[in-house]
Amino acid sequence: MTDSVLTSARVLKICGLLLGVLLLLSLLALSVGAVGIPADRILRALAGSATALSAQDQLILFEIRLPRIGLALLVGAALGVAGAAYQALLRNPLADPYVLGVSSGAALGAIFSLAFAERVAVATPVAAFLGAAATIAAVYFLGRQGGQIAPYTLLLAGIITASFLSAVIIFLMNFLSGRDLRGAAYWLMGDLSNPSPVGLGWLSLLTVAVIAVIFAVGSDLNLLLAGEPEAASLGVNVRRTKLIVYLAASLATALAVSVSGAIGYVGLLVPHLVRLLFGGDYRLLIPATALTGAGVLLLADTLARVIIAPSELPVGAVTAVVGAPIFIYLLRRPRKGGDSP
Amino acid sequence: MSPRSSLLGGARLELRRASITYRQSGFRLSPVALSVRPGQVVALIGPNASGKSTVLKLASGSLRSESGTVLLDSQPVAGLSLRERARRIAVVQQESPLLFPIRVLPFVLQGRHAYLRGLNWETPEDVRIAERALEATRTRHLAERPVQELSGGERQRVILARALAQEADLLLLDEPTLHLDIAHQVDLLRLVRGLAREQGYAVLLVTHELNLAAEFADLALLLYQGQVVREGTPAEVFERELLEQVFQTELDVFIHPETGRPRVVLRSDAAEGGEPPSG
C-alpha cells in the first residue's frame, strides 16, 4: 500500500522505535542526579544484583529516582494524549488539557485540602482529583447544546469555569498559612518532586486504560476532525464519540494534575511535534503522543533536577521556559497545513 | 461498483408525507412526497430558506421526520444503524474547514469507515475501492497531494470521490457547485449524471443553479416557504410566472433549441428602457 495509508505495521514500527528511545532516556535519567551513581552499576542493580550498589545508593535509585521517572513518564503520556484528544474534540489546534478548566478544579481541590486537611498527605491528590471530576461534570453540563457536546460552547464553558475557579483559588490562598502558600505555588507551577502517595501501580493502570479508550476511537476522531456532519454521514456515532473522548481526556488530565500540579505546554506542543514527524492520523497520533509526551516530560524533569543541583527547579518552570518560544514559533510560522487561520 | 440489487423500477428513496418543524425558528416543512429511482437525478430548487436542505436531511436520516416515513428501498431510514446508513447513503455537503493537513487518498479512504472491522485498519481492498473512486472522478493523479492544496473544482471532485468510496446506492448532494466556476460546475454535474446513468445511483440534488438543474435533472421539485409548489420534469416546473412569484424577481424562460430543456434568463434593464446615467 502507498505511504500515505496508515497500517498497523507502521504504527507498531514507530511505537517500537519511540519505546526504544524512551528506554534509553529512562536509563539516562536514572544515572543522573544530585548524587553520582555510575551507569554500569545501575544496570547491574536493575538486573537484580543485590551488591552492585550500596544500601543508600539503592535507596536513591529505587525509592527516589525510579518512582520519579515513572511518574514523569505517566504524567507526560497522559498530558500528551489529553491534549491531542482535546484538539480533535474542540476542533482547535491550540487546545491544551487545561483549557476546559480541569486543572483549575484540581487546584481548588488541592488548596482546599492544604488549608483544611493538614495532616493527611494523601488527601491532596484525592481532593485534587475530586475537584477535577466535579469540574469535568460542571463544564459538560454547561457546554451542552441539544443534548450533546458542542465544541464551541464547551470551550467557552471551560474558559469561564477556569477563570471563575482561579478567582476562588486566589481568594482561598489568602487564608493559607505561609508554608502552605509555598506548597500551593509549587503545585500551580507543576512539580514532580513529590512521589505520588497513590501507588504508581494504580496510577499506571488508570492512565493506560484511559489512553487505550481514546486509542480505540482513533479512527472516529480522524473523521470528527473532518467535521461533525461529515463524520455522521460517514457512519460515526458523533454524540457518543464526543462524550467518550471528553470523559477519557478529562480523566487523563485529572489524573496527571492531581499528582503533579499543572505542568504546562506538554499537552499543547507534543501532539504538534508528533504530527510534524509522523502525520496526523489519530490511530498513530495517540500512541505516539503518549510515548513522546512521556519522553519529553522525562527530559524536562531530568533537566529540572540537575541544572541547579543540589537545588531543583519545579518541572513546570522548565517546560514553560522551553515551551513558550516553541509555542510562539508555531503560532507565527507560515501556515502550510490546514485551512483555518 | 455494481449497485445493490433492488426492486426493478421501484423507488430507491421515498419520502411519504415526511415533515418537520424546527422548534427554535418555527420553520415548518409541510408534508413532502418525493421518490427517486435508481439512475434518476432529482433536483430540489427554490429560494433561500425554502426547506431544500431540510428535505435532504430528512432523506439522509440526520433529521427525523415528525410525520409520515422516509424509506430507503422500502425500509425506514430511521430504523437503520449509523453504519448501515453510511453504507447506503452518501452525502456531499458544505465542507467544514480542515484543521490539519491530510492527503487525498487517506481523505477518500474515510469513506470506507463504515466498512472497517476490528481496530479499524483499512484493507488493501478498501484502498482499491478508494482508488477506483478517484478514477471515477478523474482525480487519481491527485492521490498523494494534500487536500488543502487543491483547487475548488478538484476539491469538490475529491469530496465526491469520498462519497463514492462509501459504495452507497443513494447520493445526496447539498449545493455541490457553490464555489465553483461554470466549467467546473458543468463538469461535476455531468459526472454526477454519469454516475446515475452508468452505476445506477439514485441522486437527490439541492442547488441554487436553476439552469444546471434544468440541464441535468430528470425531475425537479420547486419548494417555496416549506412547501412543494410544483414537481415534474424541468420543462413542467420552469414556468415563468411561477418562478417569478417564487423567486420574487423578473425572469424569462426560454427553451434551449437543441436540448429542449428550459433556461432561465434574467430580464435586463435595457428591455425595460432603462438608460445608464449620463456623465
Add this chain to the structure above:
Amino acid sequence: MSRRKTSWANLAGLALAMALLARPALAQHMRQRFDEAGRRVILPERIERIVSLAPSITEMLFALGVDSRLVGVTQFCDYPPAAKSKTSVGEVINPSLEKIAAAKPDLVLATTAGNRRETVAAIERLGIPLYGLNPRSVEDVLLSIRTLGELLAVPDAADKLESGMRSRLAAVEVRLAGRPRPRVLFVLWLEPLMSVGRQTFVHDALARAGAESVTATRPEDWPRLSLEEVLRQDPDYLVLTHSPALERRLQALRTDPVWGSVRALRENRVILLDEAVLRPGPRIVEAIEQLARALHPEVFLQ
C-alpha cells in the same frame, strides 16, 4: 548438588538484602516521639548524623555544640559562618531528596517556618526519621531547644543555652515593666505590603520587646494590608529587617503622596532590625533586645 546449594544461598542472601533494604531503621534501637507538628516520629536512640532543613535549626545546633554531627544544611544556612562549609542539600523550599538520602542521616530536622509539607512527606516515605519544629512563639523556640537537647543527648548544653536566653528575656521584661507600649507595624514585605499575624513567633517577639503590633488581630501568618489600613492604624513605628533594597524603597516612598502621610514614615520612626528576628533560633533574643532598646532607649541607658 553444589549448584543447587549455591542458588539457595543466593536467594537467601537476596532476601536478606531486600529485608535490610526495606527496613534499614530496624538496625538500631529506636524510640518514639511526637514532634511539634503532632507527627509520630520513630527515631534512633543515638543520633550521630543530622540534616538541618532550615537556617534557624542550623543555628540552634551550632549553639548546642552538636555541629560536628551536622552532615547536611541548606544553602541559606549562613550563621555561624562555619555553617557555610557544611554540605548543602539544596534549598529550604525544595531540598534534594537524593542529597539528603546520600548524607545517611539518623535524623532530619525541619520547621513549619520554612519547609513544605510535601518535603516532609517525601522524606517520611523514604523511611528517614524527621522531627518537625513548629515555633509559634518565643516560648516555643525555648522549648524546642530543650527538646533538641534531650533528643541529641546534650541536656546540659541545652539547659545552659535556654537559661541564658531566659535570663536575658527576663532582664528585658523587667526593664519594660509598666512602660507604655508603642504601636508598631512590622513590615515583612513592602510591595505587596505584608506583615506578621498573631500566630507567628515574630509577633510574640515584638510583644516581648515592649511593642504592640497593629496586626495583632490577624489570624493569618502573613496578612496583607492596604495603605488605608496603615493610615487608619497609624502606627508609632515601622519595623523592618536590614535590607538595603527595602530601606532604599522606603526612603523613596517618603515622597509618595499616600505613604508620605504615614506618620511613622514622615517622622522617620523607622527601626531596622537584624534579620535574626525572622529566625526562630537562639538569636531571636538579640533581636528582641535590639528592638526593645530602639523603642525604649531611656530604660536601656547603662
